[in-house]
Amino acid sequence: MILLTRKAEFSASHYYWNDAWSEEENRRAFGKCANRNGHGHNYTLEVTVAGEIDPVSGFVVDLKDLKTVLEREVVSVYDHRHLNLEVPEFKSANPTTENIAIAIWKRLDGKIPGAKLHRVRLYELPDLFADYYGEA
Amino acid sequence: MILLTRKAEFSASHYYWNDAWSEEENRRAFGKCANRNGHGHNYTLEVTVAGEIDPVSGFVVDLKDLKTVLEREVVSVYDHRHLNLEVPEFKSANPTTENIAIAIWKRLDGKIPGAKLHRVRLYELPDLFADYYGEA
């Protein structure tokens, strides 16, 4: 078994907010991220798949197929979007680095032809990232 | 004379839009950037100052002072903001990489203690940046 990782990027807006809290409580918990006009990031996504190498091609996964899946399932839905306002999974959950990583896992799991999703890593900033390996 | 460059970062939302155009014309000109919910970036700013080295300290500019100016004049105004909605200079001009670089020049010019502003470089993405050297 071997692992193959492909990066992709998307730029999106988000904010953090809890409707059950007052403006002041939101500010205390989320600081500048509670600004409801939103702010944004260049997100970098690393998708790792696991599988056996096809002896003819030498590939674990066809890179064109992998790119097509990432584009269709994630990039076309998240890129140049306001995550809170336009992406269904963040209507009720804050689009934190952690929650976005899990949401991407759910979007990709079972959709990689011939390989198994192993890890989703999402960078919100060059010095902050989340890793999700699915349910144990 | 020597040049010294300091980087800073801010995360912000923006969109591109021309009120004189229809939705369709805006889409044609600005593509995904015309989404008025906004999207965002991690902007990286490089500010270059020029000056003579103080023979006692060995500095062109006191780095604490430079950091204070960058924080006060730029980062505190742009970071975690929606540039179109919250920053005055982008009420009437699109916050493109080029226009943000010029706006940062105007905010910083003449405010660096003991040195001259030489260049503002602004990265919107790792592979897209603008350089502004002021009026010739």
Next chain:
Amino acid sequence: MILLTRKAEFSASHYYWNDAWSEEENRRAFGKCANRNGHGHNYTLEVTVAGEIDPVSGFVVDLKDLKTVLEREVVSVYDHRHLNLEVPEFKSANPTTENIAIAIWKRLDGKIPGAKLHRVRLYELPDLFADYYGEA
């Protein structure tokens, strides 16, 4: 369970030396690193914590709290210091990449509010780093 990683940086001096050896033996074992005037590095630290996501905030760990712990336990002790001369754990052990990673683990373990320390990665150079996961 999900993993969250935060980077931090510190700049420090060090050298490698074994008191039981002659100058020549130290030179042979440690090369240029045996220079007792010291030399230095920009160290990059990646701290990974593991935990469950708080359903209200969407966070594994409050990033302000994590930053406070890293600053108090590691950065304030190591940054702009000579590791051999000023940091107790390196009075008797060489401050190699490996030993510093373990020392940082010991400083952080049990101190992250609401999450478990999972991994300490320490870069001494962009092309040399150590990973420590604690005692098995």
Next chain:
Amino acid sequence: MILLTRKAEFSASHYYWNDAWSEEENRRAFGKCANRNGHGHNYTLEVTVAGEIDPVSGFVVDLKDLKTVLEREVVSVYDHRHLNLEVPEFKSANPTTENIAIAIWKRLDGKIPGAKLHRVRLYELPDLFADYYGEA
């Protein structure tokens, strides 16, 4: 136990081809990579070793020894070479990122003095890499 990772780099040419297929079938499967004049990459290799720290030196592995092994077993064989034409293991298998990672594992396994090979990571591009941990 602790892990230590060292990076190395080599520049090489390659192409993807299956002799049992027609030119057209190769083009369909491998796209631009089927150009038999070859194209090339700056490959970045990360070799991770696992072991116990020597209490005297503070090292898992002597970095000079590790560098010597990487140079002799991998870099001197792959660097500035055409992988299909000049490296035996790619006479019959495509030099994909996955296959090169496994070939490097086989070249290094059992040759690191005093430590165990833990992982080979190979970047073909900054946004594409393979990880191999050996046979389970």
Next chain:
Amino acid sequence: MILLTRKAEFSASHYYWNDAWSEEENRRAFGKCANRNGHGHNYTLEVTVAGEIDPVSGFVVDLKDLKTVLEREVVSVYDHRHLNLEVPEFKSANPTTENIAIAIWKRLDGKIPGAKLHRVRLYELPDLFADYYGEA
């Protein structure tokens, strides 16, 4: 006037050779680069254009147009190619970093709609690059 820079990437093979010299003279002058099987690199290209900002769009140059020109004039010709064997300008001149930068200038000069080509920077490796500003 303001400068805007866009990066692009291509992967290609090359070698260095002078037909007027013996094998041994070529080896002495070009070292490992004289291997006529070729070796390769991930080249990173930075194209800088200069111009006035369009007050309506806020752009110096339409980024879609710029991308189209870079793709048509450079990337489609160089990417996944053997530069010596497949690109006309390197039939008689070595594809060194310097010569490739000048060749890219000649391919792009006068073709950027509404802006002036200012600089071509070409990285052959992360630590080696050439800059060309055209004829004085």
Next chain:
Amino acid sequence: MILLTRKAEFSASHYYWNDAWSEEENRRAFGKCANRNGHGHNYTLEVTVAGEIDPVSGFVVDLKDLKTVLEREVVSVYDHRHLNLEVPEFKSANPTTENIAIAIWKRLDGKIPGAKLHRVRLYELPDLFADYYGEA
């Protein structure tokens, strides 16, 4: 004319201090950098040379020669050294980013075979660097 840039790296210790000032005055001016045990950095040096391309080789400068000069004049003198204690030019001047850049210029100027030194860029941190172009 074309410019060619080569990077090199060295790791060194330094501190900032003015003998004419008290401990307290030094602390006030230089902060943590006034710690006389020293601290250190991974410095990254970019040396840019200017010249005409040799039509036979395609080079502005022979890269082996350039590397030899950088190694002999700079890296062998600065790497794994304490700049204040072991490098003559910093006995009396603080080894600030600015002063080191100028010192490297003086060490290299006139010593590049067949090309002219154009710029010395020195990074002390990834987000702080100085550029020196010599005396106007």
